[in-house]
Amino acid sequence: MRVEIWSDIACPWCYVGKARFEKALGEFPHRDDVEVVHRSFELDPGRAKDDIQPVLSMLTQKYGMSQAQAEAGEDNLGAQAAAEGLPYRTRGRDHGGTLDMHRLLHFAREKGRQVELLDLLYKANFAEERSVFGDDERLLELAGAAGLDTDAARAVLADPDAYAAEVREDQREAAELGARGVPFFVLDRAYGVSGAQPAEVFTRALTQAWEARPRLTTVEGGAEVCGPDGCAVPQT
Numbered sequence: 154m155r156v157e158i159w160s161d162i163a164c165p166w167c168y169v170g171k172a173r174f175e176k177a178l179g180e181f182p183h184r185d186d187v188e189v190v191h192r193s194f195e196l197d198p199g200r201a202k203d204d205i206q207p208v209l210s211m212l213t214q215k216y217g218m219s220q221a222q223a224e225a226g227e228d229n230l231g232a233q234a235a236a237e238g239l240p241y242r243t244r245g246r247d248h249g250g251t252l253d254m255h256r257l258l259h260f261a262r263e264k265g266r267q268v269e270l271l272d273l274l275y276k277a278n279f280a281e282e283r284s285v286f287g288d289d290e291r292l293l294e295l296a297g298a299a300g301l302d303t304d305a306a307r308a309v310l311a312d313p314d315a316y317a318a319e320v321r322e323d324q325r326e327a328a329e330l331g332a333r334g335v336p337f338f339v340l341d342r343a344y345g346v347s348g349a350q351p352a353e354v355f356t357r358a359l360t361q362a363w364e365a366r367p368r369l370t371t372v373e374g375g376a377e378v379c380g381p382d383g384c385a386v387p388q389t
Contacts (some may be wrong), residue, residue: 154188154363159194159327159337162251162285165230165241168275170336170349172237176356183363191271192264193255193323194335198251205286211248233349240280249286252320257292259300259316260309270299340368 158174160167179183206214212223227243234241254274259385261270273295277285285291289310296306309315338346340357340362346354377384 154183154366155190155342156341156359157190157192157339158185159192159332159339160335161194161196162254162271162274162278163196163248163336165234165279166349167336168241168279169230169233169237170338171275171287172234172239173269173352173357174266174336174338174355175347176237176352177359181363182354183359184262189268191258191267192327193258194327194332195251195255195320195324195339196335197248197250198252198324202250202253202254203287205247205249205284208246209244214254228314233382234279236317240276242280242282245282246279247284247286249284251303252317253289254285254322255291255308255314256309257296257306259319260306261296261299266300270296270301273299 156174157179158171160171178187178189179185182342191386209220209227212226213220218226218366224243231241231243258267258270258274261267272283277283277291277295285295289307292310293303294304297303313348328338330337330342330345330349332345334347336347336349338358340346340358343365344362346358346360
C-alpha cells in the first residue's frame with residue numbers, strides 16, 4: 154500500500170501531522186508493507202527568495218489577525234507540537250518561500266535520503282534559531298547532515314530549473330485530487346485524509362485502505378508451478 158503526503162516546510166500543521174501519522178503507522182500491523190512518499194506543496198508559490206518576514210508579521214498581514222491572536226495561535230501550536238514530543242519555537246521564527254527546499258527534497262528522494270532531509274528541514278524551521286529561508290549555505294549544511302553530497306546539492310540550488318518541474322507536477326496532482334491545503338494524505342489513491350488529524354484517525358484510514366485493497370482472483374488453477382520448495386518434475 155502506498156501513502157502519499159503533500160506538505161510544506163513552512164506549514165506547522167504538516168510538522169505535527171507527520172508525527173501523528175508516523176505514530177499510527179508505527180502501530181499498524183502491516184507497516185512494513187506501506188510505502189510512504191512525500192510530495193511537494195508550496196503554501197506561498199511565486200514568493201521571491203529574499204522575501205522573508207517574521208512569522209507573526211505574516212500572520213497579522215496575510216490572515217488579518219491581531220498581534221494577540223497571532224501569538225495565541227503560535228502558543229497553541231507549540232502545545233500541540235509538545236504533545237507529540239516535538240520542539241517548537243513560538244517566537245522569533247521566519248517565514249518565506251520553500252521552492253528551493255522542495256527541489257532539494259526531490260533530489261534527496263532520488264538518493265534515498267528524502268525522509269532524513271525532510272526531518273532536518275522541519276526541525277531547523279520550527280525548533281532552531283537560525284533561519285532556513287534565503288540561506289543556501291544553511292540548506293547545504295542540512296543536506297550534508299542528511300547524507301547528501303553537498304557539491305551535488307549546491308549544483309541543484311544553483312540551477313533554478315533543477316527539479317522545478319517535479320515540484321510543479323506534485324502541486325498539479327494535489328489540485329487534481331482535491332487538496333485545498335496541507336497536510337494532505339492520500340492512501341492508495343483511494344482514500345484522502347486532510348489536516349493534522351489525531352493518530353486514531355490515521356489508524357482507521359490505514360485499516361480501511363488496507364482492507365479495501367483489491368485481492369487477486371485466480372481464474373484457472375491446477376497446472377504445474379514452481380514454488381518455494383522447488384519445481385514439480387513430471388514423472389515419465
